[in-house]
Every structure is written in structure tokens, then in C-alpha cells.
Amino acid sequence: MIVNKRIKSVCTANIVKKSKETHPLTWRLNKEGKTIWLNEYVQKEGYIAVKRILKKSTPEEVKTEIKDSGLKGRGGAGFITGIKWSLTNEESLLLCNADEMEPNTYKDRLLLEQEPHLLIEGMIIAAYANNSYKGYIFIRGEYIDAINIINIAIKEARKKKFLGKNILNSEFCFDICVHSGAGRYICGEETALINSLEGYRANPKRKPPFPGQLGAWGKPTVINNVETLCNIPSIINYGLNWYKKLCLPGSEDNGTKLMGCSGKVKNPGLWEVPMGITAMEIIEEFAGGMIKGYKLKAWQPGGASTGILLPKHLKVQMCSNGIRKLGTRIGTAIILAIDDTVNIIYFLKNIEKFFNRESCGWCTPCREGLPWIVKILKTLENKKGKYKDLDILIDLTKQLTNGKTFCALAPGASEPLISAIKYFRNDFDKLMV
Ligand SMILES: Cc1cc2nc3c(=O)[nH]c(=O)nc-3n(C[C@H](O)[C@H](O)[C@H](O)COP(=O)(O)O)c2cc1C
Ligand code: SF4
Known part of the structure; x- marks a missing residue:
């Protein structure tokens, strides 16, 4: 089990109690970082949004509310959640992406470990809107504590009839299954995630068709990030106008x-x-x-x-x-x-080693390009680089751009490299003979 203790303390130490109107994701948290279990969650306005939609709203109305709020996905690509949901009109499956393997990222972990019921409530509402009877949380295998916590929270929710058949005596039925991944970055890519969930090798698939049209086990599938889903209960509780006002002037993203x-x-x-x-x-x-x-x-x-x-x-x-x-x-x-003691070439080499290791090897530019990049960066680090190496690096980054590979891993791997060459050209030049 790899659990970085420093990150754990980072996740808990800085949360100060704030108001529910200004901090809808974190106002319930305590300074000690203890999990908010069902009783406390219910005392702190938990599951009110679920009760409200089951009594008062149709699935279509919930979809419209989320779409009009402008909520964008928090998994990295920033797609408008309501538009993604509008692709799915039939019975669908709901997947929560809790793979969180992007280096220097630990936001979903906080929500999973400390506010599991906020995620469950968000999933119930998303399921209701998208006509889903079954949800999966695909969670990073190393998140041992989070896996245990979310499983306990699901059991608590089932006991109180927030999950299962005829939720709160309505006609709506929905349950959640937790699936832990084996710890691969590529499993976070939505189509690779679907392959992995189905028991296949985690290779990304060609899009279209998008998961909303043809997803897990051939069914329309809605995939959202943990933080995206955790935004949903408060949008239902306080309304889209409140949500739109949360951001600062100049921001295109709400909330x-x-x-x-x-x-x-x-x-x-x-x-x-x-x-x-x-x-x-x-x-x-x-x-x-x-x-x-x-x-x-x-x-x-x-x-x-x-x-x-x-x-x-x-x-x-x-x-x-x-x-x-x-x-x-x-x-x-x-x-x-990144501080001034960090050697940018060494830093880049480490990042590119990670992307190279995590590449699924499905398409040639990524499979062949990333090891080549790592090799050149190692040569530069050892001060044995030649001027032509920089030309090769620049050329390789051009092969890794969007549209030339099956998924966004390769374009993501090239971004830090392209910008480093732009801003730290001297650091490269110094190492070449
Ligand atoms: C290599 C790669 C890794 C990804 N990892 C994650 C991840 O760990 N969690 C996540 O939510 N999205 C991840 N994504 C983005 C997903 O493909 C997808 O866009 C996202 O889960 C959709 O949820 P959202 O619309 O709520 O953001 C990754 C994408 C790529 C290309
Ligand atoms: S870009 Fe890389 S990770 Fe993505 S499909 Fe191609 S080989 Fe696999």
C-alpha cells in the first residue's frame, strides 16, 4: 500500500469551516479531517436535494437545472456537465471517475475520505436525471482508506433507503458498486476506464461513439469526476442563479x-x-x-x-x-x-518517465515518442546532448499533439516539454555541445 502521509496531512490541515453558501463543497468538514458519516451529513442538510428532486422534479428538469448552471467537469477536460448528460436519453449507467492519478493531484481523495455522502448524493441525483439504475465508482487502487470509507458510507445509505430499490419509497431504484483499479494513470481516461471496468486491458477507444452513446457493456454511460458530482446537491438546493454568482468576475467557469x-x-x-x-x-x-x-x-x-x-x-x-x-x-x-533549486531538465525527465511508463502503447507516436524523449532528456542531464537533440525533441512534441493519438495522454505529456523549451531554452542550450 502506497499512501503518502504528507499528502494526507495536506488534505486535512487547511480546511477552515466556512459558510454553506460560499463553500458548498467543504463547509461541513472538520479541522481534524474526520469522515462525515451519515448522521452528521443528514444533520448538515444532507440528502435534502435527493428528497426534493424525488418529490418535485422530473429527470428532464434536473438535467436542465444542471445544464443551465453551467457546471463544467472537474476531471480535467472541463466539458459542460449538462450537455454531456443531454446526450443520454435512454436508460444508462453512471460511472464516477475516482482514478485520480494525475501527479500532484489529491482533491478527489479529500472528498472521498471526508465527504463520502456528498458524492453518493450527487450520484443519486445524476442517476435520477440520466435514468440510471446502476452506478460504479472506479477508484484508484492505492486509495485504500477512501475505498473502505466509501464502502461503509454506501452501506449506511442503503440502510436508510437512500440507495437500493424504491429510494425513499419512490419508484426510483439505484445502487452503487465500488470498483478499485490496479493503479494505472490511463484508467482515468474515460474509455480506458470502461475497458478496465469490463475486465479488458485499459486501452482508450476511438471517439465517437462517445460513452454517452455507447459505453460500458454497450449501454449509454455517463462518466463524471468525483468533484463534478459533489457540486450537484448544492446546485439543486440553492439554485442555478446562486451557483453562477459564486465565481469571480472574468471567469467563464461558474462555482x-x-x-x-x-x-x-x-x-x-x-x-x-x-x-x-x-x-x-x-x-x-x-x-x-x-x-x-x-x-x-x-x-x-x-x-x-x-x-x-x-x-x-x-x-x-x-x-x-x-x-x-x-x-x-x-x-x-x-x-x-517549482523552486530555484530545481533543475528543469531533471524535472522534465521525471515527468516524461511517468508518462512513458503509463502509456498504454496503443498508438505509435506515444509508444515510440515518449521513450525517445526520456532518452534525450537523460542525455541532456548528463551534459552529453547535441544541438540536433533539441530539434528532435521539438519534432517529437509535434507528433504528440491532439488528433495524432488515440487519447489525451500524449498531448498532455508534450505540454510541459513544449513550454519548458519556450521558457527555459537557456537551460537546454547550456547542456548541449
Ligand atoms: C490520461 C488521462 C487520465 C485521466 N484521468 C482522470 C482522472 O483520474 N479522473 C477524472 O475524473 N478524469 C480523468 N481524465 C478525464 C476523463 O477522461 C473524463 O474526461 C472525465 O472523467 C469526465 O468527467 P467530468 O466531465 O466530470 O470532468 C483523464 C483523461 C486522460 C486523457
Ligand atoms: S496516446 Fe498513449 S496512452 Fe493514449 S491511446 Fe495512444 S498510446 Fe495509449
């Missing part, structure tokens, strides 16, 4: 988001903040700035597959339109502060 910061900062952690907050506020105010003796050299906005940015970019708003202007993505919105 709040779990954002974090790791690296040599004074107070690494995870916080629920309005969409559109600046990266500077996250690093300086929430994370307390750099530890004495370290200077910020660069940063990544949301996981290893996002581009490397510079301190001069810190005023950017953390939202999809803000970060897009800088040529990269908000990703999982957990910032990595």
Missing part, C-alpha cells in the same frame, strides 16, 4: 473549485476557492508564499500534464479562459510551485 498548492511553500494544501481567483493569491495568501531560502522559478497550474509557467504569469485567473490565454489548461487546479 467554486478545490484548488491547491504543493512544492517549497510555507503552507501546502487544498482549499475551496471561487473560480477565477488568481494563481498569485493561491501561492502567496493560501500557501503562505515560498519557504525562506527558496525562490519561485516556475509553476504548473494543474497537474503534470499542464504547461510550465513563469512567476510573471501569476496574476492570471485560475479558470479555463484565464489559463487558456497562456497556452495551457487549468487541469486539476492544484498548483506545483
Whole structure:
């Protein structure tokens, strides 16, 4: 079992009790990081949204409410949830993506370990809207505590008739099964996840057809990230107008988001903040700035597959339109502060080694390109690089772009490399003869 103790403390230490209107995802949490079990969840407005929709709304009305709220997926791609749901009109399956293997990402883990009923409630509402009778939580195998907690919470919910046949004596029936993955990054890609769930090798599939049309076991399948689903109960409780006002002016994304910061900062952690907050506020105010003796050299906005940015970019708003202007993505919105002691080539080599190891090997540019990139970066690290190596690296990144590979792993692997060559060209030049 690999459980990083530091991340565990990061997940719990920084949560301060806030109001339900401003912090819909985290207001229930306690400072000790203890799980909110069913009784406490119910005392804190838990399952009210489920009761409301079962009494008052049709599935179509719930779909419209979520679509009009503008909620976007929090799994990385940022697709509008309601539009994804509108692809599915027949009976469907619901999959919750809890694979969370993007390096420097630990937001879903917090929700799974501390607010399992928020996720279950979100799944019940999503299932009702999408005419699903069965849901699966595909969870990263190393998340041992989260797996145990979510299983106990499901049993609690079944006992109180929030799950199972005729939920709360309505006609709606829905249950959840937890499926733990074997710990592969590619299983987080939605079509690879479906293959893995079905017991096949986790290779991504060609799209279209999209899972909403043809998914697990040939059925229309709705796949959403843990954090996406956890947003749903409060949208039902407080309405879409309240939700739309949660973000800051200038943000195209509505609501709040779990954002974090790791690296040599004074107070690494995870916080629920309005969409559109600046990266500077996250690093300086929430994370307390750099530890004495370290200077910020660069940063990544949301996981290893996002581009490397510079301190001069810190005023950017953390939202999809803000970060897009800088040529990269908000990703999982957990910032990595890269300090001035870090050798960028060594850092890149580590990242690319990860992507190379996790590639499923299905398409040639990714299967052949990533080991080549790692090899060149190792040569550069050993100061044995030649000038032509940089041309080869640039050419390889062009082969890994969107549309040239089956899935987004390869384009994600090329983003940090492309941006590092752009911003740290001198570091490369110094190592070549
Ligand atoms: C290589 C790769 C890994 C991914 N890993 C995850 C993951 O761990 N969790 C996740 O929710 N989405 C992950 N995604 C995105 C999913 O394919 C999918 O877009 C997402 O689960 C949809 O949920 P959302 O619309 O709620 O964001 C990954 C994508 C790729 C290409
Ligand atoms: S891009 Fe890489 S991980 Fe994705 S399908 Fe191709 S080989 Fe597999």
C-alpha cells in the first residue's frame, strides 16, 4: 500500500469551516479531517436535494437545472456537465471517475475520505436525471482508506433507503458498486476506464461513439469526476442563479473549485476557492508564499500534464479562459510551485518517465515518442546532448499533439516539454555541445 502521509496531512490541515453558501463543497468538514458519516451529513442538510428532486422534479428538469448552471467537469477536460448528460436519453449507467492519478493531484481523495455522502448524493441525483439504475465508482487502487470509507458510507445509505430499490419509497431504484483499479494513470481516461471496468486491458477507444452513446457493456454511460458530482446537491438546493454568482468576475467557469498548492511553500494544501481567483493569491495568501531560502522559478497550474509557467504569469485567473490565454489548461487546479533549486531538465525527465511508463502503447507516436524523449532528456542531464537533440525533441512534441493519438495522454505529456523549451531554452542550450 502506497499512501503518502504528507499528502494526507495536506488534505486535512487547511480546511477552515466556512459558510454553506460560499463553500458548498467543504463547509461541513472538520479541522481534524474526520469522515462525515451519515448522521452528521443528514444533520448538515444532507440528502435534502435527493428528497426534493424525488418529490418535485422530473429527470428532464434536473438535467436542465444542471445544464443551465453551467457546471463544467472537474476531471480535467472541463466539458459542460449538462450537455454531456443531454446526450443520454435512454436508460444508462453512471460511472464516477475516482482514478485520480494525475501527479500532484489529491482533491478527489479529500472528498472521498471526508465527504463520502456528498458524492453518493450527487450520484443519486445524476442517476435520477440520466435514468440510471446502476452506478460504479472506479477508484484508484492505492486509495485504500477512501475505498473502505466509501464502502461503509454506501452501506449506511442503503440502510436508510437512500440507495437500493424504491429510494425513499419512490419508484426510483439505484445502487452503487465500488470498483478499485490496479493503479494505472490511463484508467482515468474515460474509455480506458470502461475497458478496465469490463475486465479488458485499459486501452482508450476511438471517439465517437462517445460513452454517452455507447459505453460500458454497450449501454449509454455517463462518466463524471468525483468533484463534478459533489457540486450537484448544492446546485439543486440553492439554485442555478446562486451557483453562477459564486465565481469571480472574468471567469467563464461558474462555482467554486478545490484548488491547491504543493512544492517549497510555507503552507501546502487544498482549499475551496471561487473560480477565477488568481494563481498569485493561491501561492502567496493560501500557501503562505515560498519557504525562506527558496525562490519561485516556475509553476504548473494543474497537474503534470499542464504547461510550465513563469512567476510573471501569476496574476492570471485560475479558470479555463484565464489559463487558456497562456497556452495551457487549468487541469486539476492544484498548483506545483517549482523552486530555484530545481533543475528543469531533471524535472522534465521525471515527468516524461511517468508518462512513458503509463502509456498504454496503443498508438505509435506515444509508444515510440515518449521513450525517445526520456532518452534525450537523460542525455541532456548528463551534459552529453547535441544541438540536433533539441530539434528532435521539438519534432517529437509535434507528433504528440491532439488528433495524432488515440487519447489525451500524449498531448498532455508534450505540454510541459513544449513550454519548458519556450521558457527555459537557456537551460537546454547550456547542456548541449
Ligand atoms: C490520461 C488521462 C487520465 C485521466 N484521468 C482522470 C482522472 O483520474 N479522473 C477524472 O475524473 N478524469 C480523468 N481524465 C478525464 C476523463 O477522461 C473524463 O474526461 C472525465 O472523467 C469526465 O468527467 P467530468 O466531465 O466530470 O470532468 C483523464 C483523461 C486522460 C486523457
Ligand atoms: S496516446 Fe498513449 S496512452 Fe493514449 S491511446 Fe495512444 S498510446 Fe495509449
